[in-house]
Amino acid sequence: MSIPTSTSVVESAVIRAPLSNVWHYIKLQNFSDFWSSLKSSQHVKGTSDETDVVQWSFKDGVQLEVKQEEHSTINHYITYSVITAKPELTYSSVLSTIRCYPITSGELEGSTYVEWTGNFSSDADAGVIQDAKFKRRDALADLAKAATKK
Numbered sequence: 346m347s348i349p350t351s352t353s354v355v356e357s358a359v360i361r362a363p364l365s366n367v368w369h370y371i372k373l374q375n376f377s378d379f380w381s382s383l384k385s386s387q388h389v390k391g392t393s394d395e396t397d398v399v400q401w402s403f404k405d406g407v408q409l410e411v412k413q414e415e416h417s418t419i420n421h422y423i424t425y426s427v428i429t430a431k432p433e434l435t436y437s438s439v440l441s442t443i444r445c446y447p448i449t450s451g452e453l454e455g456s457t458y459v460e461w462t463g464n465f466s467s468d469a470d471a472g473v474i475q476d477a478k479f480k481r482r483d484a485l486a487d488l489a490k491a492a493t494k495k
Contacts, residue, residue, distance in 0.1 A: 350471040356481035357460040362492035364421065364447040367457040370488060371423055371443055373399040373413055379491035380484045398428065407432070414440065421445040436469035439477075457492070459485060 360367050370379045377386040382403055389398040389410060397413035408431045415424040422444040427434065446458040461481045465473060 350469075350474055352465040352467055352469050352474065354463045354465075354474055354477045354481065355460065356462075356478060356485060357458065358485040358489060359448065359453055360457045360459055360485075360489040360492050361453070362457060362489070363455055364445055364457045366492040367445050367459060367488065368418075368421055370491060371421075371445060373397065373401075373411055373423070373425060376401060376484075379488045381487050382480065382483065415442075436473055437466035439463050439465045439469070459488065461485060 370376070374386050374388055376399075377383040382405070384402045384404050386399055386401050389400050392398045397416075399411050399413075401409045401411060403409075409427050410429040411425045412428045413423065413425050415422070417423075422442055424440065424442040426438065426440050441461065441463045444460045444462075446460075448454055448456045448458055461484070463477050463481070465477070
């Protein structure tokens, strides 16, 4: 019997760097510039001009093709879905969003709040959700390291 679980994950971090430094990395093809788990991230050739598809090749051998669903340079967010995976995923789908907000007052003024969500199909189990949680935490820590170097 499977363990009932939420099918969403939300991870966030305050990065002590201005929004412009953080936002610079939030393009699907640039994720390997900060995320240490990725070996490469590159545009997939042969897709239509109106479709942004990027292949993420992870150091552990996993390959994901992710499709940009939404992107706003005004509101500083990107939404993407996984369209193919090798090896195959154990769940049907996931839609993820990364949002960046400038911190405009207080002790952390000039920093950036980053939120990375994932909404999984109902067939995702607790292991999938936990894996997504920790991968996002690791990636946010890597993003902080990269953004504060500028």
